[in-house]
Amino acid sequence: MSDERLLQTFFDLVRIPSPTFKEAAVARYAADALTDAGARVTFDKSAARTGSDTGNLLAELPGTAAGRTVLLSAHMDTVEPCEGVEPVVVDGEIHSAGDTVLGADDKAGVAAIVEVVRRLAESNEPRSPVRVVLTVAEEKGLVGAKALDPADLEADVALVLDADGDPGGIVVASPTHYTFSATFHGRASHAGVEPEKGRSAVVMAARAGATMPSGRLDDESTANVGTIEGGTATNVVAQTAIVTGECRSLDTERVEGVRDRMQRAMEDAAAGLEGRVDVVWTKEYEAFHFADDDPMLELVEGACRDIGVEPRRVKTGGGSDGNILHAKGVPTLVLSSGMRSVHGVDEWMRIEDLFALTRLAGAVVRRSAD
Ligand SMILES: [Zn+2]
Incomplete structure (x- = not known):
């Protein structure tokens, strides 16, 4: 079952330590998984500028139909303590064993993106092209995203899977x-x-x-x-x-x-x-702000309804890679990814929310084919 595969991918990812600037092992895992799924994976040359041990991961899954190109993005680093994460499942909730963060921020996003690409590649449904950008060093000043080359970001809409709260939350304004x-x-x-x-x-x-x-x-x-x-x-x-x-x-x-x-x-x-x-x-x-009738907002809200999740428009006082992608010219929606109590050892998320996030991102791609 692909939900089990998704959960296993998430567990694998959280067990790989990836403090900021040391994302290479997680990048390797994601690159192998995306390549196995049929995507073309490359790394940009940002490592020398960011100080990370890897570049940002870039991947492309060609479309089988015309339509909007969707860019899916998440960050590979986590805050510390993140050595020796052991995920523990209790009543459908995933926690860490207690002395580390869980790392759902943002490995929920990374796992969801890997699984979306697999499912799209396995499906016979027509799909528009998909790009993937997995960044380094988000937690220390959005450094990886800032180093991205706009040429690697050509897309009609980007989804950054990196906000907390229930799936269905869509960040429409950020400062x-x-x-x-x-x-x-x-x-x-x-x-x-x-x-x-x-x-x-x-x-x-x-x-x-x-x-x-x-x-x-x-x-x-x-x-x-x-x-x-x-x-x-x-x-x-x-x-x-x-x-x-x-x-x-x-x-x-x-x-x-x-x-x-x-x-x-x-x-x-x-x-x-x-x-x-x-x-x-x-x-x-830089701030971004979506107009109430923005077609990209309607696209994501429609995808929420497709999978039975109630969309919510959220204004935030926080920033993310989404602000940087916006500034580089891609309309970017930051989506609530189910992570909770982030940046502390109490961090946790629901298994159901990981599944919903993945279905939601897939539904956006499906709606983007003409
Ligand atoms: Zn994050």
Whole structure:
């Protein structure tokens, strides 16, 4: 039975450790499985740039009919601890044995894609062309996706199987995300003997943190001061302090406004104590947003109904490879993949959800043939 094969593939995948930048063994497994199924598998040349021990995996299953080209994508790395994962099934739920993550994030996606390709190749039904992109280093800044060559992404629609929650969830909006690293420069002096000569970078950083926008700013925007460190000893007025943080918004203009306010708060805090601050901003990824009547959305919602799953439109404050694929020109829907409590040792998923995710991705391909 192909459901049993799918479950076995998932178990095999979670047992192969693949911390970020060490995805080669999982890539090898997926490449062999896809090749056996009849797909043409290659790797891109991104490893030198990403620092991973493998490139991104690219595969193609030619169509037997005209229609939309569907690109299926998932990431091969997992967060740690991921050495020695042992999946345990209890009442239809898959957990880890307890001291590691399960790695359903995102091996549920990888297993589903491998099985979809097998089923399509085995079926006599007409199908449109399918592309597969399995990325490295998603968990540390979407690094693998950022290194993809747009020429390897030519498709009419992409599905990224990498959101949490029940299958049927479709991410229709995701934010623009900026991060910053700010270095406050003060002046060191002896805190007990001549504090008036000092200018405390730690106090500048604290004032900046206290006056910057933070938390949930409106229903589409958030900001956060993530880390703050500085100073050297209790008796030294701190010369340097480093603050890192971020802001996000589903609305691209609003996020620029939040960024400007954060920048000004840091500059004012530094200037108020006769110091200065250097702020380096990085745009991690760009927002995307689907119109209510977007045909790709209707395609996936139709596929949900085909397999008896109720579609749900979801707005998220998180990013994924989907933001990067969008920015590279492919309309991309990120799908809920059944993974739960991700990024901790409590991570788990239902066997039924793995099956549903796989049927859903297959149904999208089937609907894409003319
Ligand atoms: Zn993920």
